[in-house]
Amino acid sequence: MKRVFSGMRPSGQLHIGNYLGALKNWVELQKKYDCFFCIVDYHAITTPFKPAEMKRNILELAKSYLASGIDPKKSVIFIQSDVSEHAELTWILNTITPIGELKRMTQFKEKSKQYPGYINIALLDYPVLMAADILLYKAEIVPVGEDQLQHLELTRTIARRFNKIFGQTFPEPKAILTKAPRVMSLTDPTKKMSKTDGEGIALIDSKETIWKKLSTAVTDPARIKRTDPGEPKKCNIYTLHQSFSSKEELDYVADGCRKAKIGCLECKKILAENIAKELAPFRKKYTELSKNEDLVYKILVDGAKRAKKIASQTLIEVKRKIGLLI
Numbered sequence: 001m002k003r004v005f006s007g008m009r010p011s012g013q014l015h016i017g018n019y020l021g022a023l024k025n026w027v028e029l030q031k032k033y034d035c036f037f038c039i040v041d042y043h044a045i046t047t048p049f050k051p052a053e054m055k056r057n058i059l060e061l062a063k064s065y066l067a068s069g070i071d072p073k074k075s076v077i078f079i080q081s082d083v084s085e086h087a088e089l090t091w092i093l094n095t096i097t098p099i100g101e102l103k104r105m106t107q108f109k110e111k112s113k114q115y116p117g118y119i120n121i122a123l124l125d126y127p128v129l130m131a132a133d134i135l136l137y138k139a140e141i142v143p144v145g146e147d148q149l150q151h152l153e154l155t156r157t158i159a160r161r162f163n164k165i166f167g168q169t170f171p172e173p174k175a176i177l178t179k180a181p182r183v184m185s186l187t188d189p190t191k192k193m194s195k196t197d198g199e200g201i202a203l204i205d206s207k208e209t210i211w212k213k214l215s216t217a218v219t220d221p222a223r224i225k226r227t228d229p230g231e232p233k234k235c236n237i238y239t240l241h242q243s244f245s246s247k248e249e250l251d252y253v254a255d256g257c258r259k260a261k262i263g264c265l266e267c268k269k270i271l272a273e274n275i276a277k278e279l280a281p282f283r284k285k286y287t288e289l290s291k292n293e294d295l296v297y298k299i300l301v302d303g304a305k306r307a308k309k310i311a312s313q314t315l316i317e318v319k320r321k322i323g324l325l326i
Contacts, residue, residue, distance in 0.1 A: 004029050005139035005173075007038035007080065010057035011049070012195035013202040014064045016275065017183030019282075020243050023068040025143050025178050026075075035075040036137050036307060037065060039300075042080050042087070042129060046122045047115055062296050064203060067285035078303035080133065085311035089132040090125070092318060096161050097128050097154075106150055131155040135162075135170045136311045143176045166321040181239050186217035189236040204286055207276035214272045219264045226263045237267055244274040 006026065008018065029035055039061050041054065058079060065077055080086050102108065102124050112119045122129075130151050134142055135158070144152055152175050159170035185191045186199055193200040201213055219237050220230035232238035232254045241250055249270055256262030289296055319326050 001032065001034040002140045003137055004033040004035045004141045004143065005038070005134045005137050006036075006143045007040040007043075007133065008061060009044040010039055010041055010054065010061040011044050012057065013060065013204060015183075015193050015195060015200035015202050016240075016243075016279075017193040017200065018064075018195070019068065019203055019279075020180035020183055021145055021178045022143065023064070023070070024180070025176070027069040029141075029143060029176075030071060030075045033141060035070075036139065037070055037075055037077050038080050038133060038307075039065075039078070040080045040133065042122075043126060046120065046126050047111060048118050059293060059296060062300055063286055063289045063293075064282075066289055066296065066299070067203075067282045072299045072303065076303050076306045077299055078307045079300055082300070082304035083136075083308045083311050085136055085308065085315045086129065086132055088315055089136050089311075089318065090129045092322065093128050093132055093135075093158055093162070094125065096165065097131075097158055099124075101154060101157070102127060105154070107147070127151045127154045128158070131158045134173050135159055136314050137307070138171055138314065139173050140171050141176055142173045143178065146177065146182075149175060149177075162318075166318075169317060169321060180243050183240070183243075184236050186213060186236070189218055201275065203279055203282050205279075206283075207272070210276050210279075211269070211272040214268045214275075215265065217268065219267075220257070223257070223260075223264060227260050229260045230257045230264075232257045237264070237271060240275075241267075241271055244271060244278055249274070 006022065008014075008022065014023070026035065026037060039058055041058055044054070044057075062077065062079075066072070070077060105127055107126065108124055111123055130148075131154065134152075134155050142152055142155075152173065156172040159172050163169055183193045185193050186201070199213065201210055205213070214237070217237060220232075220235040222228060222234070223230040235257065238253065238257070241253055245253070253262065253267045253270060257267065316326055
């Protein structure tokens with residue numbers, strides 16, 4: 001089977017954007033690919049973080065992977081920092097990556113503006129670490145969001161450059177983009193939903209909490225009064241309906257919005273019900289795992305051993321090709 005690699009930063013509770021954009025897709029990918037799903041904690045420390053929260057965030061993310069349906073019997077689930085080869089390969093790949101290419105990365109520019117007092121070498125080097133993550137397992141497929149396409153293209157460039165200088169070693173990984181619409185903030189639909197601002201719908205939120213958050217969410221600004229017609233395509237709530245509601249419900253809310261047959265609250269109630277229903281299995285599994293965290297740690301330890309077995313072979317091959325004595 002072809003190999004897949006992907007990962008998430010342990011930086012807070014996952015929300016429906018993470019579910020639709022990554023987790024739901026990963027569960028399907030593991031049915032036909034050899035999948036490696038990593039908790040990228042080294043990436044998480046490139047921006048401000050609290051050490052006291054890191055360990056808990058890592059565990060919470062691992063539980064979310066498992067609760068979503070990622071099966072440790074089918075996929076490898078592990079923590080990035082448990083496999084030292086990630087850092088070693090990053091250093092080697094740094095030697096063939098021009099600084100100019102890294103400074104052109106959009107995410108580096110954005111994060112530098114967001115954290116002007118925390119611009120560090122690791123933030124600049126983030127894309128090379130990502131390349132090492134992928135190439136270490138010779139992954140051929142990488143499920144990513146549109147915001148990571150630039151980084152993946154750099155990974156392909158680095159792989160191509162290494163192969164040209166030292167001989168064929170790495171495949172050039174291809175992207176798989178999620179089919180789900182981008183999930184935007186409930187309070188500011190011009191921004192992506194965030195794990196850190198507390199306003200997103202978390203995967204562990206209760207039915208009551210989901211409704212509370214949706215009830216105050218921004219809708220089509222044209223609908224000031226209940227009798228004002230609106231345009232569903234301009235409404236963030238309708239975008240969410242596309243991921244959680246049936247075709248019949250989509251038609252109902254779209255027609256009701258355009259003709260002012262239903263109000264925004266009714267539209268939101270249907271969505272809240274559907275989100276809560278779809279996430280119910282996740283919440284149940286998450287609760288079970290929270291009562292048996294020793295099992296989660298065991299899965300992570302076993303995953304690291306499986307990952308390291310492949311990672312060490314790749315690193316040995318790389319060291320030999322660049323002339324290092326091992």
